[in-house]
Amino acid sequence: MRADAAVIGGGVLGLAHAYVLARSGKRVVVFERNLRASGASIRNFGMIWPIGQPAGEMHALALRSREIWLDALRDAKLNFRATGSLHVAHRADEAEVLREFAEVGRAAGYRCEWLNAEATMEKSEAIQPVDLQGSLWSETELTVDPRKAIGEFPRYLQESGVDLRYGSLVRRIDLPLIEAGPAASGAKERWEVDTAIVCGGDDFETLYPETFASSGLSRCKLQMMRTSPQPDHWQLGPSLASGLTLRFYKAFSICKTLPALRARIAAEKPEYDRWAIHLLASQTADGAITLGDSHEYGLDVDIFNKSLLDDLILREAAIFLRIPSWLIAERWHGVYSLHPERPFFEAEPAPGVRIVTAPGGSGMTLSFGLAERTTKAMA
Numbered sequence: 001m002r003a004d005a006a007v008i009g010g011g012v013l014g015l016a017h018a019y020v021l022a023r024s025g026k027r028v029v030v031f032e033r034n035l036r037a038s039g040a041s042i043r044n045f046g047m048i049w050p051i052g053q054p055a056g057e058m059h060a061l062a063l064r065s066r067e068i069w070l071d072a073l074r075d076a077k078l079n080f081r082a083t084g085s086l087h088v089a090h091r092a093d094e095a096e097v098l099r100e101f102a103e104v105g106r107a108a109g110y111r112c113e114w115l116n117a118e119a120t121m122e123k124s125e126a127i128q129p130v131d132l133q134g135s136l137w138s139e140t141e142l143t144v145d146p147r148k149a150i151g152e153f154p155r156y157l158q159e160s161g162v163d164l165r166y167g168s169l170v171r172r173i174d175l176p177l178i179e180a181g182p183a184a185s186g187a188k189e190r191w192e193v194d195t196a197i198v199c200g201g202d203d204f205e206t207l208y209p210e211t212f213a214s215s216g217l218s219r220c221k222l223q224m225m226r227t228s229p230q231p232d233h234w235q236l237g238p239s240l241a242s243g244l245t246l247r248f249y250k251a252f253s254i255c256k257t258l259p260a261l262r263a264r265i266a267a268e269k270p271e272y273d274r275w276a277i278h279l280l281a282s283q284t285a286d287g288a289i290t291l292g293d294s295h296e297y298g299l300d301v302d303i304f305n306k307s308l309l310d311d312l313i314l315r316e317a318a319i320f321l322r323i324p325s326w327l328i329a330e331r332w333h334g335v336y337s338l339h340p341e342r343p344f345f346e347a348e349p350a351p352g353v354r355i356v357t358a359p360g361g362s363g364m365t366l367s368f369g370l371a372e373r374t375t376k377a378m379a
């Protein structure tokens with residue numbers, strides 16, 4: 001069997017590469033070891049979140065990625081919501097950072113503005129009014145339901161002529177040869193391709209282990225929760241972030257007022273620093289609210305969830321959120337790969353083969369932009 005390009009991995013990065021390659025006219029085959037994607041790409045908030053990216057190159061890449069996402073979602077007739085986002089301030093120092101960002105961020109190209117408490121409540125009835133100072137409104141964020149978007153997008157790719165090989169582990173790449181097959185059996189299929197793009201998420205073991213061993217890549221485990229669907233078609237409105245999030249996304253590091261906020265949280269809530277907890281809330285297609293998250297870093301991922309972390313997340317959520325039902329229907333964790341210094345990792349372990357992975361906590365945001373970047377670099 002033959003294709004121009006093979007994509008290894010059916011997470012968002014792999015699917016984005018397949019989409020960009022196929023629309024440039026290439027014959028593409030996608031290999032995914034599982035019968036359906038079950039990695040970080042379906043375990044996330046579904047937030048396409050340019051506001052989180054640092055000013056300059058990464059913010060521009062996120063905005064470009066958003067444009068291609070929109071093309072892809074419309075082509076595939078998949079639901080998305082142009083929700084925008086609100087970063088909400090319930091403390092004076094959070095309001096100071098957000099007010100400063102509304103000025104310096106705008107100058108740096110972010111389409112955002114400061115809203116006072118009243119204007120904030122008009123944007124979303126999900127915000128806790130007690131002690132509310134105001135919020136930063138940004139119009140660029142999109143929300144997708146990751147289980148649906150990542151679950152259903154492959155069908156569109158297939159209709160567009162992409163070969164999908166789900167349940168097929170790629171065991172060896174020796175271009176032009178790719179050897180793959182079901183992980184649990186010895187059955188093999190062989191493909192001939194010109195190029196291979198490896199988007200294997202946090203699998204550092206199966207392909208090119210030497211490249212990964214010297215890459216500095218690591219893993220991060222995040223705990224998440226989801227409520228049952230909210231009653232009466234209740235709408236969250238914009239996807240939401242609490243004041244704790246300001247110390248998390250690099251975009252806000254341009255604010256001179258940030259160190260004071262960091263110091264206050266470190267003194268007041270050391271356990272939130274210990275577990276790198278910040279608060280985000282988004283809504284899925286069925287009306288449930290996704291809440292999270294914590295961050296545990298290191299190659300060795302603890303398979304057990306810690307109820308302490310769920311408790312800390314829910315305690316903080318109650319400070320900034322007001323939702324009709326807090327009934328938690330699902331709890332899970334996800335793992336992504338990340339590089340300690342770079343926003344993503346690229347390598348060319350053999351001629352014609354490119355590894356693209358580790359967009360960290362921004363893979364939903366950056367993948368389509370990264371895919372365009374890869375295909376340009378390989379052209």
Ligand SMILES: Cc1cc2nc3c(=O)[nH]c(=O)nc-3n(C[C@H](O)[C@H](O)[C@H](O)COP(=O)(O)OP(=O)(O)OC[C@H]3O[C@@H](n4cnc5c(N)ncnc54)[C@H](O)[C@@H]3O)c2cc1C
Pocket residue numbers: 008009010011012013014031032033034037038039040041042043044045046047048049168169170171199200201202203206207222223224292293333334335336357358359360361362363364365366
């Ligand atoms: C809890 C959580 C919340 C997040 N929230 C957001 C968010 O709201 N917004 C945002 O921008 N980002 C978010 N992220 C980050 C984002 O989800 C990840 O960066 C992104 O999903 C990584 O995508 P990926 O395709 O690289 O990896 P994955 O989704 O892990 O996919 C990799 C795939 O490759 C397959 N694979 C590996 N090796 C092989 C092989 N040899 N043969 C065949 N198949 C193989 C695996 O089975 C897997 O399906 C979040 C992450 C988590 C965990």
